[in-house]
Amino acid sequence: MTTVGTELLLDARDISKRYGAVVALRSASLAVRPGEVHALMGANGAGKSTLVKILSGGVRADGGTISVRGRPYGAHSPAEARRGGVVSVYQEPALIPDLDVRSNLRLTATAVEPVRHWLAELGLPDLDVSSMVRDLPLASLRVIDLARALAIEPDVLMLDEITAALPANLTERVLEVVARHRGTERSIIFISHRLIEIGVVCDRATVLREGATVGVVDVGAGSDDRIVRLMLGEISRRAPAVAAGPAGAGARTPETAPRLTARGLSAATRLRDVSFDLYPGEVLGLVALEGQGQDELFDILAGSERPAGGELLVDGAHVSFHHPADAIRAGLVYVPADRAEALLMQRSVRENIALPFSGPVGAWGLINVRGERRKVDAAVRTLQIDTRAAAEVRRLSGGNQQKVTIARWVAGGVRTMLCFDPTRGIDIGTKQQIYQLLRELAAAGAAVLLYTSELKEIQLACDRAIVVFNGRVVAEIPALEADEPTLLRAAYDLKPDEAIPELAVGETA
């Protein structure tokens, strides 16, 4: 495990960091050789994000040493980190929405031509650098962020969940570009929850658990298993496999009335004509490549936007939502993908969970503290939220934050839940808990609509799936047949015997 003899490109030893009472890192070490793609793995709250922030100059470590190319390294800002040869691409694109792409590049003193080159390599050759950042889809922004980082040609490039929320075709290109760094002078620190990707592009993996490095694994045959075991620690003894599995829509009888019916919904340019039925007792998966209208569909169902055409029925009655409150009253509750859109970051876990209770004017009076605590505590238990840092939600790990956004609705009782990519960028353990929770909600009679950018999740959590392409529902597939190749073909609107464009076999294997 020691790398004496090989000069290390980046060597971080015994890094520690605490936020008040919460220990984020106890003793994290990370040794990256030149020319390797090094995975940084860890379950929810293991300290990955903190280590990345320390390396990229966003946060200062309390203790430990870091060196890059043998020189001591201690960045106090991202700009300093960049001068030290370390550049990161965060989960949230670091681009200013009100400027065009070119101006954003100028802000970071990055030349446009190399960025264009990398954009082409990454599968966006036609991107117009004069378009406003706010008009671009999230996937494009992440690719731009990556292209900018590549153009800087840093010694160490850190990619935090770079493939999360990317459609399959872009993911493929990104992985290919990452893999190209192997054997060069430069290295990549690759953070992803998708073990398949780790297996495809990484040489070694450092695993963190509870703020400490618990192992370094050479990636190869059987390494997935070792990584997961290291990540989970003792928990792995409790069956890490799928908790519930697909129920196969067994509960539904022919006379069951749909909870939610969409007929010919359309909005703006992306959403053209979407119709489907969502039944009580089922988890309905929704699969789509990036930008096929799924964002607009969920905005309409959640009451955030009004449809341009089509109709919406809840329990057979026409509904028209002018505000999310209308949707909530009709029993439609929404878990957005972006936790920053759902949480009051400075408030406590309890206030975040109890927030919907206070919405209606009738509930503006004195709060029944005991009743509220009972409901909130029950939801916290159901979701197994780690409440050590409960005074401020922003101090929780990403997975725990996501649990809070779900707990908010579970506390009030769920009739229909709309989940938009709820497992994006969170660890395997929490993902399992979320799948299980969705299954339990369905078993208790709720209807769940689940959009996911991870095709695997359809078989893990859903009864059936609908596939949206170009603003229309193009396929409906029962969970048992919804393996990744089938879904991917449908997502590209291909007939079963056609080949998938721009897609290596590795993705679907």
Next chain:
Amino acid sequence: MTSVGTGTAERNPWLTRATWRRILRDQPLIPLSGLLIALVIVLQLVQPGIVTASWAGVIVRQAVPLAILAGCQTLAMLTGGIDLSVGAVASMAAFVMATLVNGQGPVVAVLAGLGVALAAGVVTGVGIGVFKVHPLIMTLGMSLVVLGLVAVYQLAMVLSGVVIPDPILWLGSETSFGFLPNSLFLFVPLSAVIVLGLRRSGYGRLLFAVGDNAIAARLAGVRIWQVLIVLYTLSALLAAIAGFLIAGLNKTASPALVESAVLPSVAAAVIGGTSILGGRGGFAGTIVGALILTLLTTLLTTLNMPEAMRQVLFGAIIVVVAAAYTRVTGEA
């Protein structure tokens, strides 16, 4: 290698900078009360014998209306807003009340004062909540509108005299038992309602929620325009009450009675630990902030400092306190 640093931190957790920061951020009342006591001590040293029970009564009597106006700012700032119309609205309410006492009697006069404030508050709230005008612009504009309307009203009412009814005089400027300002009989229950309301009522929670993350509040089913209309209406009513007290304290009313208290009211809320960016703060800190400002004014007057110099110091203190809070809350 560097474990020495963390070792000391673990042995004496109450001595670390992070701990101090957390106290300052989560419990601003502790350092603020310390500052208040320090000011009293300084004052006593500068002028021995000044600190007496009746002196404290005078300070409190001046601080109460300021604390109520600062309460308006606290509520607005929790949502990320501000209410610069409190001065104009308070003056209007007091002036309308004082001009109607002769013709209509004190009860109608007080109700009319509250009524015009309520109307102004609803208009402000609709502008901010429904038409999405920025609170700074809306309340600034509203204060000009109110000032203008009061000027017109003053011309129309030129014959009726300005009379402050006895109950308002009693509340605003008299004391019980020789030192206890009567305004406390109104202020203590009022502030109890505000403090409790912010902590324990659904509406109080929503003020914090809207200021912390308006998008999240909306997605959770909160109709933000409702919250804002009620907020600026409440703020105007509180301003009217402060206006009455100031009229009682000064024993007169005029269209510009309270105008000079607008910026101090913002300052008191900021010093009291309420973030102007929203989502953080409370009324208890604001009360202490108002006391600190009143004491500071007294101290600077006692030192015979010229008015211009007083303003410079006043402004500088506000900026320093605001900067300190940003340092504390921005990082941790």
